Amino acid sequence: MTSPSRLAVWGDPIDHSRSPDLHNAAYRLLGLDWEYGRRQVDEAGFDEALDSLDATWRGLSLTMPLKERAHARAHALDDDARLTGAVNTLLLGEEIHGFNTDVGGLTSALVAAGLAQVRTARVLGGGATARSALVSLLRLGVDEVELRMRRPEQAEELAGFAQRMGLKATTNELGSGSPPPPSVDLTVSTLPGSAALPDDVMTVLAREGGALFSAAYAPWPTALAQAWTDAPVLTGLEMLLHQAVAQIRIFLNGAPDAALPDEPAVLGVMRAALR
Known part of the structure; x- marks a missing residue:
């Protein structure tokens, strides 16, 4: 059976999202034939959209206003998702695992600044x-x-x-x-x-x-x-960058703290994709 290779960011609005730039740059460097897109999904339509996904789907990134709905649909939650009641990452499969990488993403962005x-x-x-x-x-x-x-x-x-x-x-x-x-x-x-x-x-x-x-x-x-x-002023792109690294770790390794192969190089191509 072919490994799931489809991913996307969902939200409303969504056209502004830079997540596809970040993820696709990382997947190219990692040699992964994965497809990461975007889709406009509102809160009322989230459950139907999630239930329509087939086995080709590996995971989702969620932005406003979907983080609480994603939290409600996950079968298992990481500590930050459980603490905040919010999920910005779903790892799909027989069980749906929910994560909140925003917490670590903001922490990393502030430390780096x-x-x-x-x-x-x-x-x-x-x-x-x-x-x-x-x-x-x-x-x-x-x-x-x-x-x-x-x-x-x-x-x-x-x-x-x-x-x-x-x-x-x-x-x-x-x-x-x-x-x-x-x-x-x-x-x-x-x-x-x-x-x-x-x-x-x-x-x-x-x-x-x-x-x-x-x-x-x-x-x-x-x-x-x-x-x-x-x-000093720090744009949200810095948080987006660091939380996306954790998301890619999840999609590849199943955990937000499992480092990627040659992670400094991955971070470099992701940052370049934002310029």
Whole structure:
């Protein structure tokens, strides 16, 4: 029987995704005759789309808004997927295995950028990526985090998640008229690239926000990144790159920590594919 060789990234929207560039560059270097594409799948259509896949399919990458649905469909979960309730990688087969490589991807991106020593942080937004960001920040040694989002019920849920992990978390509204933000070492924005914030909000966030990591990378620069004039700015492409390496490890070896053959060379061709 031929080994499964089809993979893709699913999400809505999906046309902006650079995952096919990253994965296909790696597979060419590794000498794998695998096909990695993209498909627009919304939350309502996810179950039907997943159930339609045949035995030629090896795995999937998932982006918004599918990470919670993928978590619900996995038969087995890695520790980060179980902790965050979010899955961005499915390894298909008789059993579906779910992984969250966003946590390690963000950690690796921040370490590579020289931001491993931050102790206070602000997280903007409250979805699955925000939960992954909080786990990553905790592992880097952050002990205080301010959460800013538009929906109060989402803020309460995310604050509870942070506090259960041992983070000191405070919440505030993300908008004009909200309390002035405390000064922090790092701001992690999980907002979509097209998210519009009032100019006065972006100005004060940038002034008190330390370095900026934006999970978004299309369109780039985001309005928020343009407001960050006096501190380092890290694009979401860095997280995408490092979490994709872990995904390829999973698709090839079944585990996110099983190194690839000649992994530095693989990382090099993947980074070149982003240029």
